[in-house]
Amino acid sequence: MSSPSSPLRIVFAGTPVFAAESLRALLQNGHDVVAVYTQPDRPTGRGRKVESGPVKELAIDRQLPVYQPLSLRDPAAQAELAELQPDLMVVAAYGLILPQAVLDIPRLGCINVHGSLLPRWRGAAPIQRAILAGDRETGITIMQMDAGLDTGDMLYKLTCPISGHDTSASLHDRLALLGGDALLHVVDALENGEILTPEPQDSAQATYAAKLVKEEGLVNWSLPAIEVVRAIRAYNPWPVAYTLLQGQAVRLWSARVIEETTTAPAGMIVQADRKGLRVAAGNSTVVAIDTLQLPNGKALGYADVLNARRELLQPGVVLGA
Structure with a gap:
C-alpha cells in the first residue's frame, strides 16, 4: 500500500x-x-x-x-x-x-x-x-x-x-x-x-x-397510528405521504401519535379545532396532523388550514380512498 x-x-x-x-x-x-x-x-x-x-x-x-x-x-x-x-x-x-x-x-x-x-x-x-x-x-x-x-x-x-x-x-x-x-x-x-x-x-x-415509488405515499389509515406517523416521517421530503379528501390528494408533512383512543372508523376526522386536527387510525389509535397541504396550496400548519378551509375538514369527514 x-x-x-x-x-x-x-x-x-x-x-x-x-x-x-x-x-x-x-x-x-x-x-x-x-x-x-x-x-x-x-x-x-x-x-x-x-x-x-x-x-x-x-x-x-x-x-x-x-x-x-x-x-x-x-x-x-x-x-x-x-x-x-x-x-x-x-x-x-x-x-x-x-x-x-x-x-x-x-x-x-x-x-x-x-x-x-x-x-x-x-x-x-x-x-x-x-x-x-x-x-x-x-x-x-x-x-x-x-x-x-x-x-x-x-x-x-x-x-x-x-x-x-x-x-x-x-x-x-x-x-x-x-x-x-x-x-x-x-x-x-x-x-x-x-x-x-x-x-x-x-x-x-x-x-x-427497495427503491421508493410515488404510490407508497398513500396513507393506509387502518394501520396503527405509530405506523401512519412513521410513513409520514419517512416520505418527507419524497414522495410525501398523502390522503384523499373528496377525491383529491392532501399531502401530509408532519404528524404525531396522540395518547388517546377512539371508537371512530379509521380515516375519520375526530377533532378539527384550535386544539388540533386529529384522525382515527387502526387499533382505535389517533394521529394528530401538524402540517398539511391542500390541493394547489402551500404546506401550512393545521390551524392555518382550518382557518382558511374549515368546511373541508370537519369531524366526521372520512379521509382516504
Missing part, C-alpha cells in the same frame, strides 16, 4: 447531496481526487429544466475533471477510467452499476459509502426504510464493493440514532455528514499504509431497502 508521502489517486463516483458531502470531505482534507464520475444531467422539476447534480456542481467549482457516461458496461468507458490510473475508487449514491471489469481497475478496488448499518437495509432507500421499520438507530457502512448489491465486506461503521421526530430529510443530512467522517477514516488508513480487516456480511441478517 502507499506510504504517507504518496497520496492515493482517487476517482470519486456519486450524484446527489449525500454523495457531495463525502466528496467535500475528501477535498477539504487534502486527498488527491483526480476525477469525478456522476450521472448524466437530466430534466427535473415541473419546468423539466436540465440541471447538474450536486456532485457535478462541487466538482466544477473545484475544477475537477467530470465524466458522465450513460453506463460503465461500455468498454470505451472502462478504458477511459483505466487511463486515469486510480489507486482507489470511492462510490457514494452514484446510481450506476459497477461491473466486475470496473471493480478490478483501481489498485485498491472500489469502496462504497452506504447509508445503513449493513447487512441491514441493502439497496436504494435505506434511510426511508429504517424510519418505516421503526429502527432506533442506523448509520454509515464503508464497504469494499463486489459485484453483488451492497454485499461486499465491511471496512468501517459509524452509528447514528433515529429519533421519533426524524424525517428522511433530517436523517439524510446527518448521515451525509457522518458518511464523510467514516470515509475519511478508511481513506486515511489506506493512505497511511494501515492494514484494514474486512468483515464479511452475514447475509442471513440482511434486509432489502
Whole structure:
C-alpha cells in the first residue's frame, strides 16, 4: 500500500447531496481526487429544466475533471477510467452499476459509502426504510464493493440514532455528514499504509431497502397510528405521504401519535379545532396532523388550514380512498 508521502489517486463516483458531502470531505482534507464520475444531467422539476447534480456542481467549482457516461458496461468507458490510473475508487449514491471489469481497475478496488448499518437495509432507500421499520438507530457502512448489491465486506461503521421526530430529510443530512467522517477514516488508513480487516456480511441478517415509488405515499389509515406517523416521517421530503379528501390528494408533512383512543372508523376526522386536527387510525389509535397541504396550496400548519378551509375538514369527514 502507499506510504504517507504518496497520496492515493482517487476517482470519486456519486450524484446527489449525500454523495457531495463525502466528496467535500475528501477535498477539504487534502486527498488527491483526480476525477469525478456522476450521472448524466437530466430534466427535473415541473419546468423539466436540465440541471447538474450536486456532485457535478462541487466538482466544477473545484475544477475537477467530470465524466458522465450513460453506463460503465461500455468498454470505451472502462478504458477511459483505466487511463486515469486510480489507486482507489470511492462510490457514494452514484446510481450506476459497477461491473466486475470496473471493480478490478483501481489498485485498491472500489469502496462504497452506504447509508445503513449493513447487512441491514441493502439497496436504494435505506434511510426511508429504517424510519418505516421503526429502527432506533442506523448509520454509515464503508464497504469494499463486489459485484453483488451492497454485499461486499465491511471496512468501517459509524452509528447514528433515529429519533421519533426524524424525517428522511433530517436523517439524510446527518448521515451525509457522518458518511464523510467514516470515509475519511478508511481513506486515511489506506493512505497511511494501515492494514484494514474486512468483515464479511452475514447475509442471513440482511434486509432489502427497495427503491421508493410515488404510490407508497398513500396513507393506509387502518394501520396503527405509530405506523401512519412513521410513513409520514419517512416520505418527507419524497414522495410525501398523502390522503384523499373528496377525491383529491392532501399531502401530509408532519404528524404525531396522540395518547388517546377512539371508537371512530379509521380515516375519520375526530377533532378539527384550535386544539388540533386529529384522525382515527387502526387499533382505535389517533394521529394528530401538524402540517398539511391542500390541493394547489402551500404546506401550512393545521390551524392555518382550518382557518382558511374549515368546511373541508370537519369531524366526521372520512379521509382516504
